[in-house]
Amino acid sequence: MSTPPQSDAEPILETRGLTKKFGEIIANDDISIDVRNDELRSIIGPNGAGKTTFFNQIAGVLPSTEGTVHFKGRDVTDEPIEERAQLGLGRAYQSNELFFEQTVFENVRVAAQTAEIGEFSFDVFSRARNFKADRAEELLERLYLSDERNTEARNLSHGDQRRLGIAIALATEPDLLLLDEPTSGMGPEATEETASLIKELRDELDIAIVLIEHDMSVVMGISDRITVLYDGSHVATGDPETIRANEEVQEAYLGGMKEEELEL
Amino acid sequence: MTLVEIEDLCAGYGTGQVLFDVSIDIEEGEIVSLLGRNGAGKSTTMRCVAGAEPPHVLDGSIRVNGEDITDTKTYKRANKGIGYVPEERRVWPGLTITENIRMAINNTTDPLDMDRVLSYFPRLQDLEDKAARNLSGGEQQMLAIARALASNPDVMLMDEPSEGLAPYIVRDVEEVITTLNEEEGLTIFLVEQNVVMAMDVSDRHYFIDQGQIVDEMTPSKLKERPEVRQKYLSV
Amino acid sequence: MSKKTSTRAEQFKNLVNGSITVPERQVDLLVVGALAALAIAMPTIAGVLMGYSGVASNVLIWMLFAVAFNLLLGYTGLLSFGHAMFLGGAMYVVAIVMNQLGPVMIVLAIPLALALAGLVAYGIARLIVEKGEIYFALLTIAFGEVVWYIANSDPGGLTGGDDGIASGLLPPLVESYRGQLSVYLGSFAVDIYWPVAAVFVVATYLLFRIVRSPFGRTLLTIRENEQLARSIGVNTRRYKIHTFVISAVFSALAGVLLVIVNQNVATSYLFWETSGEVVMMTIVGGMSSFAGPIFGAFLWYLGAEFLSGWQAIGGLRHYWQFGFGLLFVAIILIDPRNGGWGALKNSVRWAVNKYFGGN
């Protein structure tokens, strides 16, 4: 993780004409975006706009009906999830997806281990307990989870669980991190903390981050660029100011918003 | 006429008491909202009226349409004129939209018919046969409201209908609420964290803090007194 | 809490409560020690609790089988209802080779049995490992039935059909008199129990190491959340296939031991009821821990030997499985994951905390 920031570099992620149909329903239609390799990108849009579906297509959880996904210049459209993960695509889920019966430490350690040993390793006799332990400890520290090190994940509070999800994703040493509503379910203070954490992570680790978010204060505060999806279609992409000013976006998404809320 | 009368309600979970002598009156045709911090007891109040357990009522009484329903069995309350839109929507994920609504229609004596219910939510009409789990958050919220509406209630209890919704959908929900109130004369009892929205739609606010009703006022009055918000609502 | 030098009692309490973690190498020593102690004590335990020490070797073998099985159920989350095909299949391979080519050929039979089990498991796993839980369970039953069918139809007169194979299975160097099965090495004789116990300790320890290895830890992620496991880059399919093979090979090892000790094999070893038994042992003992299945196999034999021989309950003793069914139901209602072993651990913990003062 030591490449210097290079703003106009090759995009790390390119989607071309990405489309997803669930039977009759078109969840995403012809979405083409590029994400630069040090960018912090937000995706916003009303509920049901297809944001999570879009993530699922990028990560390989859902096969795309049409279109291609290129990651680090490589066509990964038909690669399975684990292949993409090994390539450096990290993902934290919208609903808390964790290894609930393992300790917080083990959750992160095993993710770090996978990054090290690859998608499959028949290493049956070395000892796992301290394997990549340092890396795990480091991440726990970073995400304020060290105190909960030995707690089983299911016993964490909701906000801590969300942070653990991010820690797991980070442990896989991603070059691109997808975060689905990282602040939902967090109180205002925690939301603020998380937002600045995300920004710091990007700066420190020098990775690209794409996040889905409904909380406009977060979105407007930390994003380099914002992409707006509406009803499965790409409406606009641009920096926060442009998006705020975009009339179509106003109409489609922000329109119902009171000034007070935008400031909250 | 007073449609809902909550009188000196005390309720709690397990051994701990959460509500202390809560009294709320709601007139027919009114939209009344209950505001308060996280954990103040808003949902608890509402669950007591709807008949969900836990909590259990320790003392006091709840009357709807003049009838005391404090001890009425849960499954019998829907027929006493109560519609309930719970926190987190709680649609049945495996049932389709129509099946979700039909569940409410089947179990009430004087329901609205399906077409009429759906006519309020054109978006749902298009998705009729889709399983609720495959709906987006906003669609699920509409479905939860449609379901409560289908039983043709006298009073609709709505617990944070705007939570987790995109700003634009919040506006839609707001619209539905006012339409129902204006066109159908539906009485609405609303719990909201989103004060802006609550102020837009309500006729009256109750404030609850640590399980006690601490104030009651109209939206216009509330606008004049920002310190009330500070006192009871800020984190 | 102020820091003060902890008493031995407190140290013990902390150990029991799991707030002290033992260094990795010591864990290994501990486990080998515990397994060896179990193996050494088993004849006595069996003699006292089950009224018959001769059953000890069977108990150990089933413990090994259950642990191997639990690698799938407890660690990977795959319920195989056809595992008898590996246990029984290996028994048949050994028996057929010895029966046809002479007892000396056991040296060839054992590796052959293990290899065949692995091969068959690999083939089956490739076909079905990605089917949903219930489908997987039923498909394993189906393959088990097919194996049973083959053995029962006595192809080429090899399996003896329903009669099974019971003669010509006394391995070289082993002699048997009035129930004493001894291995002779020159003039030095040792009860066959001890070699079996040695294999048990080694094999179970190997399984333990597998469970604690990066491979084994990865299996847990699959059991807990397959989608997330894939998202962190785990090729779940390959892990599942390999685990199925490992589990099959160790089950086959149990089968090899069983045929050496009992010197007979019959189709009943291939019934799905036999597969069902190992499922029950594992659940009753608790699938979430390594020791659970060991405990479960022990309880099963306790039921089979103690209850079924307990004259005090008269004719009822022939229905001891009723009692086991009841225990099984109770475990499912109380704690299907941690089972009897979990309950035991909790009660020890509770007792220790009570005795040394709770915190």
Place this chain on the structure above:
Amino acid sequence: MASTTLAGKRWTERTVATITGMNTVWKVMYLLLGLWILLTAAVSPGLFATQFVSGLVYGMILVMIALGLSLILGLMGVINFAHGAFFMFGGYVAFAVVAQLGLPFSVALIVAPITVGLLGVVIERFLLRRLYGTEPINGLLLTFGIALMLEEAVRYTWGSAPLGYSADVFENPVPLLVTNVAGIRIFTTIVGILSVITIYLLIVRTDFGLSIRAGVQDPEMTELVGENLPVKFTLLFFIGSALAGLAGVLRGAETGIDPGMGSLFIILVFVVIVVGGMGSFFGSVVGGLLIGTAMFVAPTMLNALATTTGLPWLYLPGARRVVPFVVMIVVLLARPRGLFGEEGFLE
């Protein structure tokens, strides 16, 4: 659970889609299978027809047993391993009524299903109810234990020896198309068909099933819209168990009873349900008939192949026993969720 779980809605469409969507390997295989069937019909037409009809009748018995299991599985998501034991218990209650108390068979037809139904109710109320909402495997294992207990209890009460009782008027054989069929079989078939229709009308076509499904997904919410849920769960379990009991009475009258008959059938019936597609009401009906006919026709087909090719070893005696499993393996490899299975159901 998806919406069309129980209704066979659009299944014709799906069949057509399946056939057109099949790849060539499968198409060729189905073609060969068809030719083989034709060959058999040509070689021994009489026997083939007889076996086919008997197979359908036998399939109907499987359907009859599978029905209750499928109902409880499809609506409540409970994999009731004890269904086989309920079935067996039904036979024993009938034995007690007919052979021990000397009452007519018709009394057994009413008393046994009710008794077994009540047993089901007790199990549902006191045991299974605690498991709703947990992993489905827990229900499977719990009922596995119950099956064991029930079997032991029956052995204790009635012994292990096979027993039998008279089915009164239904004992006489009835000519059916090309063959004679035991009267009790015809009666079972009729009862089976009636049960399928009744269940379909009562549960699939009414909103009874809807309430149950809603109740499984979110019991509290279901009560909140005004549903008296526990009563419905119990009722459903009663119906499902009573159906098993009824099947047991009929089966026992036909072939006699023994404590092992439950475990003999439960696996077979699971195969039927899986082949049909778990959770699909129509799937179990089709699966039962398919497995039934396959079990009867397959030996004849093997025989035909052996005689025409002159390769006697092709006639695998006793292959009938593995036929269901082979059918299951083939079906599942081609269609991972069985013939009419729903995506995501219990996965």
Place this chain on the structure above:
Amino acid sequence: SASPGDGDGEYDGSIHIGAVEPFSGVYANLGEAEVQGAELAIQDLEEEFDVDIEMSEADTEVDPDVGVRRIEELTTQDGIDVAFGGVSSSVAIAMGQWASRNDLAYIASGSHSDATTGEDCGQYMWRTASSNTMLARTAGQAMAEHADSWALIYADYTWGQTARDAVTAALEENGAEVVDTISAPLGADDYTSALNQAESSGAEAMGNITAGADTTRLCQQYLDSGLAEEMKTGGVLLEDEVLWSLGPEGVSQMGVWATVWGPSVQSGQMEEFVQRIRDEYGTTAYSRHYLGYQSVDQLVRAVVRAESVAAEDIRQELDGHDYTDVGLLDGTQQWRECDHQNVKPTYAVRARDADDMVDEDGERIWFETVTEQQGEDVMRSCDETGCSSDWT
């Protein structure tokens, strides 16, 4: 008696017998019946000799693994001197092999499989029951007289397959034709398919080569399908109890069968035996009671003669021993040395008309004897058995 695990072969006037029988599982009732017979034998023997006989029971279930464990347990733990029991042949053979390896005299009282005294014979294992071949040959002759052409439905496992071959040979030898042989799985629940095939074969009669509960089901379905009106029937192994559930009417259509012994065979002192079983246990005596009695009787007598419980001493006494039953059948029987098979009569019986049956007070005499075959006439020759009988 001997103390646990000593097995030193010393005999001190007390004998400890192990009854290793299925007390649970599908054969439980058969195991129970053998033990009932054995108990009578013990009463008689204790009266006749000055011996003290103790019997320990152990449940083999239907599982060779369990069987071996139990016989081992009885030997090492309870210190039994000799053993008998076993119904299913896989269990009996496994136990017999174990006994032979471990110097324990054991009589497989109730396993019919040829293998027991054939390729799986054992040095210290004897068999009281008639072998499969003995039954098949007896049945074959009677069946050939009963009908001219047969379709045989056989249970598809070792016993059924060997019985099928033996019956086929016997039928053909006696001038009848075997039109078709039809397999049905062991433990089949449904015989319609097989019956269809039998019917379509055009044979005059359907031969029933199944055992236990399978026999019950096949007979029941034969009756239910109305085939009884078109085809006669008969079978190779009758253990009366399995047909009791058909009732007198049903059984009256069951044709001819071979049996080890049945309540209709009341020669010698058997009438008294039947009466005693009825008095003691309230049930009709059938072959299993007889086998249990005879097995214990012979074991104990051999011990008394040898004045030793050592397996080898017992073998010396039993092998080639001619004897006349005391308390049972008339005539001379023998323990054949080459394969340890008991040389004894085997019977063919025919179902009586329902009106002629004795059916009262728990006494069910529903068959009548048609032939009594002498052992030597129907046994396999020593060469045929394939028993490698170089015992010393």
